[in-house]
Amino acid sequence: MTLMQEPPAGQRNGLPEYLERVSRGDREAFAALYRQTAPRMFGICLRMLDTRHEAEETLQDVYLTVWRKAGQFDPERGSAMTWLATIARNRARDRLRTRTAAREDPIALDDDWADAAPNAEDLALAGDDSARVHRCLGTLEPVDQRLIRTAFFDGATYTQLAARAARPLGTIKSRIRRALVRLKECLA
Amino acid sequence: MTDTEIPEATDPDILAAELAFGLLDDAEAGPALRLLARDTAFQALHDRWLGYALALFASTAEDPPEWIWRAIERQLPANDTMDQLNRRVARWRFAALAASVALLVTTGGGALWLGSSAVPHPAEAPQTIAQAPAPAAPMVAMLQGKAGVVSVAFDQTAGTLTVSNGKLGLDARHTAQLWVIPADGVPRSLGVLPADRPVWRTAPGTTAGLLNTAATIAVSVEPLGGSPTGLPTGPAILTGKLMQAG
Structure with missing residues (x-):
């Protein structure tokens, strides 16, 4: 089967249907689901894990999990893409946690330079929603941006962020919560 | 800012954001996950935040190499x-x-x-x-x-x-x-x-x-x-x- 062919017209948004068929062991639906969603899931794995090798292994893990758990997807409870991405993120985070050495590189809180934001071309490709989130994230203080990005991309929790930033847990929590409130206001 | 004034995440929207961005440790995430399992309003908030979080990833989409799909297929149960x-x-x-x-x-x-x-x-x-x-x-x-x-x-x-x-x-x-x-x-x-x-x-x-x-x-x-x-x-x-x- 050629994987890279475009899905037939009318099936492009059929992710919930694909998942339902996958839950009954339908491999063709599984292949179609993979075709449509793997690039984004691979993007998540690549971004969260250090090496391509880890991302490639984790992507397999993600889809084997999808194969087993497709029956648990409930379209009433959210979009299929979000459900898939949650699995991708969780598997990538599990992978990070199984490492002998968790990522511990320090996060500097005392400088003001912003982390590299995606360029305009990337944003245009990614669509409006993404551009809006990046723009709002960009309105936060550089340090807060860095903390939120690190939380998501490195799979780091409050506790891990506090350790890496060498700050008390309470400081980090309150700082990020305030940043989330601002992010929410900007995105509203 | 001092450590004595930690705002609690009483706002469900912020709790949903914390869960979506993966900020909570397992112990903290437990109650939030139980809420997620039974509260549809919280689910909607969480889904929206997760959508935002995923939007940060959108620019990183990349076609995986072909061999990965074959490897996945090989690992499916033997029916x-x-x-x-x-x-x-x-x-x-x-x-x-x-x-x-x-x-x-x-x-x-x-x-x-x-x-x-x-x-x-x-x-x-x-x-x-x-x-x-x-x-x-x-x-x-x-x-x-x-x-x-x-x-x-x-x-x-x-x-x-x-x-x-x-x-x-x-x-x-x-x-x-x-x-x-x-x-x-x-x-x-x-x-x-x-x-x-x-x-x-x-x-x-x-x-x-x-x-x-x-x-x-x-x-x-x-x-x-x-x-x-x-x-x-x-x-x-x-x-x-x-x-x-x-």
Whole structure:
């Protein structure tokens, strides 16, 4: 089967249907689901894990999990893409946690330079929603941006962020919560 | 900012954001996950935040290398035979339909087209000999699937095939038909399994030559009386490889 062919017209948004068929062991639906969603899931794995090798292994893990758990997807409870991405993120985070050495590189809180934001071309490709989130994230203080990005991309929790930033847990929590409130206001 | 003024995440929206961005440790995430499981409003908030979080990833989408898909397929549970068989059944069904249409066209009208039930049964309906316990047989197959388990034993010396049926749970309008699929991939009927007998023995006759270790044995769901086309028309519910016993 050629994987890279475009899905037939009318099936492009059929992710919930694909998942339902996958839950009954339908491999063709599984292949179609993979075709449509793997690039984004691979993007998540690549971004969260250090090496391509880890991302490639984790992507397999993600889809084997999808194969087993497709029956648990409930379209009433959210979009299929979000459900898939949650699995991708969780598997990538599990992978990070199984490492002998968790990522511990320090996060500097005392400088003001912003982390590299995606360029305009990337944003245009990614669509409006993404551009809006990046723009709002960009309105936060550089340090807060860095903390939120690190939380998501490195799979780091409050506790891990506090350790890496060498700050008390309470400081980090309150700082990020305030940043989330601002992010929410900007995105509203 | 001092550490004494930690704002609690009393706002469910912020709790949803913390969960979506993965900020909570396992202990903290527990209550939030339970809330997620039962509160639809919280689910909606969480889904929106997760959407935002994922938007940060959108610019990183990249086609994975082709080999990853093949690796995933290889790791799927081993019900490949059943799956491939069902895909083939779909093709046979199409071929049978196409043949019927061709017949309809060549006869120039609909008068002869009486539906699939009018298509003659395959001539070599295997003969039911007797119900008896299976003798020790040199070739065996365990047919497995969701419907149950059926064991098949083929005695090459006597040329008899003994089948122990489990309950396959078919309704009164359907019957289970046994097939051998040799290396050429074209199924040949071994007969219809009698629903009322736990053990059934048949003499496959010429088909016996196809019963070797290259063959797959399968059971498909067919209309009463067996497949009208001579090829499986319904889904394959059980399959197994024929193996040399002992």
